[in-house]
Amino acid sequence: MAMGGVGEGGPESDTARQRVIEKATHLFASLGYDGTPVQMIADAAGLDIDTVTDLVGGKRELYLTVMRRHYLATQAMFNTAFTEFTPDRAGVLLVVDRFLDFYTDHPEVPELWIHRWLSDAADITGLEGLYLKPLRDSVKQAFRRAAGPGADVDMTLETIIWCVRGFVVGGMVSASGEVHGPANVEYLRRFRTYLHQLVTRSLALNE
Structure with a gap:
């Protein structure tokens, strides 16, 4: 299981997804898309990159979201x-x-x-x-x-x-x-x- 213990589907997954989007929003707004690596978003959300990708897709998909x-x-x-x-x-x-x-x-x-x-x-x-x-x-x-x-x-x-x-x-x-x-x-x-x-x-x- 990925860091953060987020499984597929369910309230826990939805909460983690919203957390990723909120952290990404803050970082994109502060540093810009180009200045924000996915690892930084994952760290801010308390997850690993694989979990972030599973929840919201790659960096481009997250930005579009x-x-x-x-x-x-x-x-x-x-x-x-x-x-x-x-x-x-x-x-x-x-x-x-x-x-x-x-x-x-x-x-x-x-x-x-x-x-x-x-x-x-x-x-x-x-x-x-x-x-x-x-x-x-x-x-x-x-x-x-x-x-x-x-x-x-x-x-x-x-x-x-x-x-x-x-x-x-x-x-x-x-x-x-x-x-x-x-x-x-x-x-x-x-x-x-x-x-x-x-x-x-x-x-x-x-x-």
């Missing part, structure tokens, strides 16, 4: 927000707030995508089209119903994503040189206020 898992979670968040959406400023800001809150609660998601910006996992292509595009398209469709004349919905949405990812992962530098991210309530409030202003003006929304 991690990315799909977070895509589905993001999709669920937007779907919930869309049930409350109204085609006006309040509705747009509700979606923006849900997006910011989701990334604040799950910083590993923007971290995973930022690594891809830096050409991490470059041999695994197509994830942007498979996962990002459908989400963007659904948000754009909703925002276009509320946007004013001349608003560039495409660029505004990209700007929202860039800003939120940057703030959640990198934070803001204060006047004293300290970095503050969403864990700092005051800086999170300031960023949210700025984001509301940016979106309202960029989409020409009536206040």
Whole structure:
């Protein structure tokens, strides 16, 4: 039996599989796909490589599982927000707030995508089209119903994503040189206020 005593099937196997996925998520988000050897994931999960492979497949399969898992979670968040959406400023800001809150609660998601910006996992292509595009398209469709004349919905949405990812992962530098991210309530409030202003003006929304 492999280290960790995980047999095939059953609750124990399911628990071990979830542990592997969670540890891999943390490591991929922190170090990137290319910088995370399978042995490191196995060690973090308290298992050997053979057991990890039996549970989730190889490193590529594990990465794809991690990315799909977070895509589905993001999709669920937007779907919930869309049930409350109204085609006006309040509705747009509700979606923006849900997006910011989701990334604040799950910083590993923007971290995973930022690594891809830096050409991490470059041999695994197509994830942007498979996962990002459908989400963007659904948000754009909703925002276009509320946007004013001349608003560039495409660029505004990209700007929202860039800003939120940057703030959640990198934070803001204060006047004293300290970095503050969403864990700092005051800086999170300031960023949210700025984001509301940016979106309202960029989409020409009536206040």
